[in-house]
Amino acid sequence: MPKPRPTLRDVALLAGVSPATVSRALRDSPLISAETTSRVKTAATSLRYRSDHIGRALRSQTTLSLGLVVPNINNPFFPALVQAVEVAAKSFGWSMLLADSLDSVDVEQENMDVLLGRRVDAIVVSPLHRTKSRPIITAAAEVVPVIQCDRYASRALPYVGVDQDGAMTAVLDHLEATGRRHIAYIGADTGESTAAERLAAFREWAGARDLATNYCVAPSTREGGAGGAARVLARCGDVDAIACCNDAIAVGVLSHLHAQGIAVPDQIAVTGFDNTVMSMVCHPPLTTVIQPLDEVAGRAVAMAKEGAPDERGRILYPATLVARQSTVGPGAPAAWRTPLAQAPGPSTDGSGRRDGH
Amino acid sequence: MPKPRPTLRDVALLAGVSPATVSRALRDSPLISAETTSRVKTAATSLRYRSDHIGRALRSQTTLSLGLVVPNINNPFFPALVQAVEVAAKSFGWSMLLADSLDSVDVEQENMDVLLGRRVDAIVVSPLHRTKSRPIITAAAEVVPVIQCDRYASRALPYVGVDQDGAMTAVLDHLEATGRRHIAYIGADTGESTAAERLAAFREWAGARDLATNYCVAPSTREGGAGGAARVLARCGDVDAIACCNDAIAVGVLSHLHAQGIAVPDQIAVTGFDNTVMSMVCHPPLTTVIQPLDEVAGRAVAMAKEGAPDERGRILYPATLVARQSTVGPGAPAAWRTPLAQAPGPSTDGSGRRDGH
DNA sequence: ATGAAAGCGCTAACAC
DNA sequence: GTGTTAGCGCTTTCAT
Numbered sequence: 001m002p003k004p005r006p007t008l009r010d011v012a013l014l015a016g017v018s019p020a021t022v023s024r025a026l027r028d029s030p031l032i033s034a035e036t037t038s039r040v041k042t043a044a045t046s047l048r049y050r051s052d053h054i055g056r057a058l059r060s061q062t063t064l065s066l067g068l069v070v071p072n073i074n075n076p077f078f079p080a081l082v083q084a085v086e087v088a089a090k091s092f093g094w095s096m097l098l099a100d101s102l103d104s105v106d107v108e109q110e111n112m113d114v115l116l117g118r119r120v121d122a123i124v125v126s127p128l129h130r131t132k133s134r135p136i137i138t139a140a141a142e143v144v145p146v147i148q149c150d151r152y153a154s155r156a157l158p159y160v161g162v163d164q165d166g167a168m169t170a171v172l173d174h175l176e177a178t179g180r181r182h183i184a185y186i187g188a189d190t191g192e193s194t195a196a197e198r199l200a201a202f203r204e205w206a207g208a209r210d211l212a213t214n215y216c217v218a219p220s221t222r223e224g225g226a227g228g229a230a231r232v233l234a235r236c237g238d239v240d241a242i243a244c245c246n247d248a249i250a251v252g253v254l255s256h257l258h259a260q261g262i263a264v265p266d267q268i269a270v271t272g273f274d275n276t277v278m279s280m281v282c283h284p285p286l287t288t289v290i291q292p293l294d295e296v297a298g299r300a301v302a303m304a305k306e307g308a309p310d311e312r313g314r315i316l317y318p319a320t321l322v323a324r325q326s327t328v329g330p331g332a333p334a335a336w337r338t339p340l341a342q343a344p345g346p347s348t349d350g351s352g353r354r355d356g357h
Numbered sequence: 358m359p360k361p362r363p364t365l366r367d368v369a370l371l372a373g374v375s376p377a378t379v380s381r382a383l384r385d386s387p388l389i390s391a392e393t394t395s396r397v398k399t400a401a402t403s404l405r406y407r408s409d410h411i412g413r414a415l416r417s418q419t420t421l422s423l424g425l426v427v428p429n430i431n432n433p434f435f436p437a438l439v440q441a442v443e444v445a446a447k448s449f450g451w452s453m454l455l456a457d458s459l460d461s462v463d464v465e466q467e468n469m470d471v472l473l474g475r476r477v478d479a480i481v482v483s484p485l486h487r488t489k490s491r492p493i494i495t496a497a498a499e500v501v502p503v504i505q506c507d508r509y510a511s512r513a514l515p516y517v518g519v520d521q522d523g524a525m526t527a528v529l530d531h532l533e534a535t536g537r538r539h540i541a542y543i544g545a546d547t548g549e550s551t552a553a554e555r556l557a558a559f560r561e562w563a564g565a566r567d568l569a570t571n572y573c574v575a576p577s578t579r580e581g582g583a584g585g586a587a588r589v590l591a592r593c594g595d596v597d598a599i600a601c602c603n604d605a606i607a608v609g610v611l612s613h614l615h616a617q618g619i620a621v622p623d624q625i626a627v628t629g630f631d632n633t634v635m636s637m638v639c640h641p642p643l644t645t646v647i648q649p650l651d652e653v654a655g656r657a658v659a660m661a662k663e664g665a666p667d668e669r670g671r672i673l674y675p676a677t678l679v680a681r682q683s684t685v686g687p688g689a690p691a692a693w694r695t696p697l698a699q700a701p702g703p704s705t706d707g708s709g710r711r712d713g714h
Numbered sequence: 715a716t717g718a719a720a721g722c723g724c725t726a727a728c729a730c
Numbered sequence: 731g732t733g734t735t736a737g738c739g740c741t742t743t744c745a746t
Contacts, residue, residue, distance in 0.1 A: 005500070007739060018717045023741060033715060053475045054420065055739030057411045058722050065475075073440050076634060079430045086457050095471055098455040100443050114452055118410045118422075143362070222638075251638050277433060277633075281579075281608050283640035364723060375733045380725055390731060412723030415738050 006047040015043035026051065057119070065095045066304055067115035069125040072103045076276040081150060084297030085124055092305065105132045112140045120144065122304035127153035129191040145307045149300040151193045159314045160300040162291045164194050167319035168201035171243055171271050171289065178327055180241035180269055185215035186228035186253065188245040195245050198273065202243065212236065218249060225252020240268055247272035247279045250286050254326070269327040284325035292317045363404040372400035383408065414476070422452045423661055424472035426482040429460045433633040438507060441654030442481055449662065462489045469497045477501065479661035484510035486548040502664045506657040508550045516671045517657040519648045521551050524676035525558035528600055528628050528646065535684055537598035537626055542572035543585035543610065545602040552602050555630065559600065569593065575606060582609020597625055604629035604636045607643050611683070626684040641682035649674045
């Protein structure tokens, strides 16, 4: 197994040229004659030579690799983000080191240290916690470009995400438009920036209508959702809709309502967020929100690669509401989509710059 | 941002010792006096020195990193495996490069090349396809230890997985024990080794009982499952159970039965496989199989690290059946678990060696 | 258009 | 116990 790996020198010997020429030829330098280039490439192929990334990295001081730090890949929201980031990175020859923080700030700190030690050229991070993660990513950003993605922890660092306020507002507008008047909200831990924004959107929306803000915060689990439902129902008898911060909570709400013999959506409508597989498989299927992860990830990776030197703003993409039977009932069309904004592109704020490089 | 990174030399200068001493001290070499060691560490800390992985890798010819190649991380089965592998790798200081094959053999090949170019010390791979992936992993295995995990494509390379035959047999035994007599099976593409093994287990089980082998193969999606259900039902009128190769297919089966007005489990029982979130959220919850992923991943990573020099056998861990309402009905206890084997440890075969190093 | 030589940051081998 | 030297594989001046 420990078969000696051919080096650039070996190729040079076989092709009868110098190592420098091999290096240039393999990278199609215009300085090298076509004839020499092809001879070198033939030699390389016959030796099954593969350029050694470590040597190149040491010399060129660039590893062509990206660190991705996610809160917890077992959260069904993140695999799609991971995939999108990897695809984007690979599209220009970068590799991705994945670091899972396991929902622990300590692990997140450790992950950053490992990635910096590995000399990743940039880091894309979805920070665990709005405030606790701030010193962690700030320190890392002094060494390497750090782009916040999906969640954020610092307004002083670039961020690419989704317009949570617009999305949650659209959910609430949809509930109102379909006749709901007593809307409760179950939020997730507001340490997550997205959860904080969604809750803020609910409070603002309800406040603007002079409605009671009947809400609570629960763990992002089905059990959490069930408990939250019990609480908001206990607080107000005539709730006719429960908007949730994410699909897991919403599914838990469904199970509580089911256990109580409350019909969905006839008596109470329920909404989720994230369009995870759960929202399609549960009963009834959940009205939820689709986030344009491929675009968000692509933009974040592009910024990471460019070093995002003077881009300090927040780039927000619009989400899409998908209405399913948990709000529109069995008689309505199976699924229709409402884009939350006319323009498909992102918006920026806080930087004074328009989007586009 | 491009703040100059302190080097080992800088630390040496500050501490008034040689670079070699710094190198040794930072790694707690017993050769260095305690006094010097602490002085060096102080200097390192004050400079915020972080050892450069690239230099170390070039010199020591080991990157302390592991490549993980998965078929598609959006398959809800894999995030747990990815997490388990990363945790195991990190437990002895390795990092993980994740490469997602996007269900394409070409991408899988490309992934292997990239990982080898990055000089990962070992690769853990869940091969996309039983036969098409074979040349790919075989070639990689000539350069670096390659451990197959979950799925396999070559019996000539180490494999750590789950006893699929035992698991599927237990599912069928369970159906029989709860009174089912006409069991159909919906398999996934048998290019996946696990799907092939599960189908083989069904055919063997049914054959041993002289039962009709009413089965079909369908895409691993909910749509595939719905279509498969239509086919097996058309073929035989008195099916009273449908065992499925995975949860996604089983959920599709549920939706088809639901649409046909067929009651689950009263008229037809349904089983899934993998214990993904789908199996808990769908209606009714699916009887399914839990695979001990943490153990499988831990063992695979340990073998990868050791280079698994003469371990060519298959290491199989037993799975656990979890019975839910899709087979045992609403009156039965909510969920009870049946371990599929007495011994919690893995079994080996094909190598003549017993487990344990 | 090509070669020679230096050096990226680190650690192993060999002094002392 | 510690310093000196050399070199991992590559790219990049600087020559020619």
